[in-house]
Amino acid sequence: MKKQTIITFILAIIAFSLPSANATKKQDKEMDRFISSLMKRMTLEEKIGQLSQCSEGYATGPDNSRISRAPLVSEGKIGSMLNVSGATETRKFQEAAMQSRLGIPLIFGMDVIHGFRTGFPIPLGEAASFDLDAIEMSARCSAREAAAAGLHWTFAPMVDVSWDARWGRVMEGAGEDPFYGAKVAAARVRGLQGDNLADTATIMACIKHFGGYGAPMAGKDYNSVDMSMGQFANFYMPPYKAGADAGAATFMSAFNDFNNIPCTGNTFLLRDLLKNKWGFDGFVVSDWGSVEEMINHRYAADHADAALKAITAGLDMEMVSECYTDNLARLVKDGKVSMKLIDDAVRRILEQKYRLGLFDDPYRYCDENREKEIINSRQSHDEARHVAQRSIVLLKNQYDILPLSTDIRKVALVGPLAKSQRDMCGSWTCAYTNTAVTLYDALKSRGLEVDYNDGYDIDSNNISNLGQTLASARNADVVIVAMGERASDTGEMASKGDISISADQQRLVSELVKTGKPVIVLLMCGRPVIFNQVREEAPAILCTWWLGTEAGNAICDVLWGDYNPSGKLPVSFPAHNGQLPLNYQYKSTGRPTAKGGWCTTYRDIPTAPAYPFGYGLSYTTFSYSEPNVTPSAKPGEYAVVTVDVTNTGKRPGEEVVQLYVRDEVASVTRPIKELKGFEKIALAPGETRTVTFPITDAQLGFYDNDMKYRVEKGDFTFMVGTDSSSLKSVKFTL
Numbered sequence: 001m002k003k004q005t006i007i008t009f010i011l012a013i014i015a016f017s018l019p020s021a022n023a024t025k026k027q028d029k030e031m032d033r034f035i036s037s038l039m040k041r042m043t044l045e046e047k048i049g050q051l052s053q054c055s056e057g058y059a060t061g062p063d064n065s066r067i068s069r070a071p072l073v074s075e076g077k078i079g080s081m082l083n084v085s086g087a088t089e090t091r092k093f094q095e096a097a098m099q100s101r102l103g104i105p106l107i108f109g110m111d112v113i114h115g116f117r118t119g120f121p122i123p124l125g126e127a128a129s130f131d132l133d134a135i136e137m138s139a140r141c142s143a144r145e146a147a148a149a150g151l152h153w154t155f156a157p158m159v160d161v162s163w164d165a166r167w168g169r170v171m172e173g174a175g176e177d178p179f180y181g182a183k184v185a186a187a188r189v190r191g192l193q194g195d196n197l198a199d200t201a202t203i204m205a206c207i208k209h210f211g212g213y214g215a216p217m218a219g220k221d222y223n224s225v226d227m228s229m230g231q232f233a234n235f236y237m238p239p240y241k242a243g244a245d246a247g248a249a250t251f252m253s254a255f256n257d258f259n260n261i262p263c264t265g266n267t268f269l270l271r272d273l274l275k276n277k278w279g280f281d282g283f284v285v286s287d288w289g290s291v292e293e294m295i296n297h298r299y300a301a302d303h304a305d306a307a308l309k310a311i312t313a314g315l316d317m318e319m320v321s322e323c324y325t326d327n328l329a330r331l332v333k334d335g336k337v338s339m340k341l342i343d344d345a346v347r348r349i350l351e352q353k354y355r356l357g358l359f360d361d362p363y364r365y366c367d368e369n370r371e372k373e374i375i376n377s378r379q380s381h382d383e384a385r386h387v388a389q390r391s392i393v394l395l396k397n398q399y400d401i402l403p404l405s406t407d408i409r410k411v412a413l414v415g416p417l418a419k420s421q422r423d424m425c426g427s428w429t430c431a432y433t434n435t436a437v438t439l440y441d442a443l444k445s446r447g448l449e450v451d452y453n454d455g456y457d458i459d460s461n462n463i464s465n466l467g468q469t470l471a472s473a474r475n476a477d478v479v480i481v482a483m484g485e486r487a488s489d490t491g492e493m494a495s496k497g498d499i500s501i502s503a504d505q506q507r508l509v510s511e512l513v514k515t516g517k518p519v520i521v522l523l524m525c526g527r528p529v530i531f532n533q534v535r536e537e538a539p540a541i542l543c544t545w546w547l548g549t550e551a552g553n554a555i556c557d558v559l560w561g562d563y564n565p566s567g568k569l570p571v572s573f574p575a576h577n578g579q580l581p582l583n584y585q586y587k588s589t590g591r592p593t594a595k596g597g598w599c600t601t602y603r604d605i606p607t608a609p610a611y612p613f614g615y616g617l618s619y620t621t622f623s624y625s626e627p628n629v630t631p632s633a634k635p636g637e638y639a640v641v642t643v644d645v646t647n648t649g650k651r652p653g654e655e656v657v658q659l660y661v662r663d664e665v666a667s668v669t670r671p672i673k674e675l676k677g678f679e680k681i682a683l684a685p686g687e688t689r690t691v692t693f694p695i696t697d698a699q700l701g702f703y704d705n706d707m708k709y710r711v712e713k714g715d716f717t718f719m720v721g722t723d724s725s726s727l728k729s730v731k732f733t734l
């Protein structure tokens with residue numbers, strides 16, 4: 001056996017014998033000893049080097065045309081690199097790091113957001129699955145592929161709750177709900193990190209963007225965030241905390257200011273809450289250049305001041321900007337920054353390098369053979385298709401027009417998104433582009449006769465060749481229209497003031513419906529969009545987001561009923577831009593109902609969303625019994641809520657059974673309802689299942705204005721149903 005293989009083998013044995021608490025403690029002791037002895041030998045400059053991360057290859061932020069920092073690697077002045085990947089490329093830089101005086105290995109990080117080479121649905125789409133196993137599987141596959149390409153770290157999951165679909169990055173999170181967002185955050189961390197970071201199929205997760213990045217004022221990316229502590233604690237904080245509780249190795253500070261302090265220099269967030277209160281023992285990386293950007297925030301006078309404020313607040317690693325590299329040594333020598341602060345940050349980073357197994361073998365992730373075998377494997381593609389099927393949401397199905405019959409031969413396919421590999425991949429595809437199976441390809445490979453027409457221009461949004469498109473529709477058995485926005489219309493720096501689908505795209509659907517042919521609309525988007533005309537006129541609508549590599553296949557699986565759609569919207573779809581920000585867990589206010597118009601409403605637009613949170617249909621139907629609540633004798637459990645759910649249709653199907661809770665009177669104002677439980681169940685036709693929701697502190701409690709979690713005695717209403725607006729309720733008194 002080669003040395004490397006022997007080491008891997010020994011580590012595998014160690015890994016299998018890890019679970020006991022004693023073994024972990026012993027390993028931690030060994031790690032402490034190893035790191036303490038290493039740190040004794042490090043100079044101040046070498047320590048500061050560990051706190052510095054440079055980007056090589058391409059820029060995922062404003063490119064400030066810096067020269068490559070790669071030469072600094074062999075001088076021990078870089079701790080981590082981002083945007084370098086591939087077994088060969090990473091090995092090259094790792095070799096340089098090993099030539100530095102102490103040979104401290106680099107960590108390679110990249111934004112592996114929804115798949116590495118095999119593309120998975122955008123995170124918002126994936127969240128629509130309400131299937132935590134599928135979400136975990138997707139993260140596991142991303143980690144397996146990324147780790148095979150030399151990566152140790154992804155800047156994911158993004159767990160920012162958002163109520164504002166104008167904000168482009170809504171596509172990267174799990175939607176608008178803190179309870180669900182917390183579950184998804186934990187699933188993604190589990191999938192990425194597994195049980196053992198030294199396993200070469202896992203990578204470090206990074207919970208971002210801490211905190212409140214999903215609530216920028218007016219939906220403009222990078223904008224200020226201003227909210228009360230009660231609001232933060234109850235609605236925005238839970239997914240971050242769940243990520244920390246799940247053992248995420250790293251956190252990223254956000255670009256925005258929070259409570260008037262930029263997050264990157266925010267002692268309350270980084271040190272008091274994350275590190276001290278939650279006991280987070282990993283490290284915090286800044287966002288791209290966000291240490292330096294504290295100068296733009298007018299919070300830091302210059303680079304030295306920015307470095308001082310960031311390290312004091314608890315920011316361990318600086319991404320791309322060089323305030324630490326250029327100023328920390330002087331700040332230490334001048335007595336402005338203590339060695340204790342530097343040592344704490346360095347230790348946190350070295351610990352993760354140790355846990356990744358990099359001190360045993362710095363090249364353990366750079367294996368070209370593993371890379372070839374794992375990336376884009378059959379297994380990855382099967383998993384991507386599985387997750388993509390589950391992410392699709394059926395919004396409308398008049399006359400049971402779907403699923404399509406296998407007798408259908410001629411398809412009129414309309415819309416450039418149906419043929420765009422690039423758009424199917426979605427935004428955030430650092431490592432993959434143009435690899436997706438488009439809808440056009442998938443229809444063809446089903447042996448169908450496909451007559452394709454653009455119908456409209458995706459950039460100008462003008463209708464093109466209407467006559468020809470309508471003729472093609474008249475001649476077909478079914479018309480499938482791909483409408484929506486480009487993948488590049490969401491993501492970072494892609495906020496929009498108007499999230500409506502263009503009038504021309506909607507008019508085109510109208511014209512197609514007038515042909516009398518069955519028209520199926522596929523909504524391809526990365527955020528909630530507004531499309532009221534189509535909503536009214538089209539008989540069938542599927543929200544397909546951007547589904548990644550297997551997009552076309554997964555859509556066909558659903559169109560023909562090989563998979564019965566089971567997705568639910570993780571975010572409310574507004575009926576009007578003026579409703580934004582929009583969320584289902586709003587508060588009652590002092591004037592909830594109309595008394596001669598004196599109430600919380602609009603004069604000119606509806607207040608109800610187009611589609612509520614949790615909404616999604618199936619090809620079968622489900623009925624719900626009245627829910628029951630019974631007090632429980634189990635420790636820690638106040639009661640259980642039960643409901644019988646029956647599949648009343650003719651096909652097997654899955655339903656996401658949702659539990660909402662309202663605290664009737666509390667010491668602070670509380671929402672009219674909040675999701676506090678869900679279960680996705682599969683039912684055969686005619687089958688009934690009793691679903692049980694335990695009621696514990698997690699269902700009844702809330703954070704008060706001092707951020708203390710409390711459960712107050714009194715009356716509660718439990719609501720159970722198929723979405724946040726179709727619910728049956730039962731009362732309970734604690």
Ligand code: BGC
Pocket residue numbers: 060061082111155208287288492
């Ligand atoms: C984004 C982060 C990302 C980082 C590195 C920033 O612009 O906000 O989410 O991880 O770039 O690519």
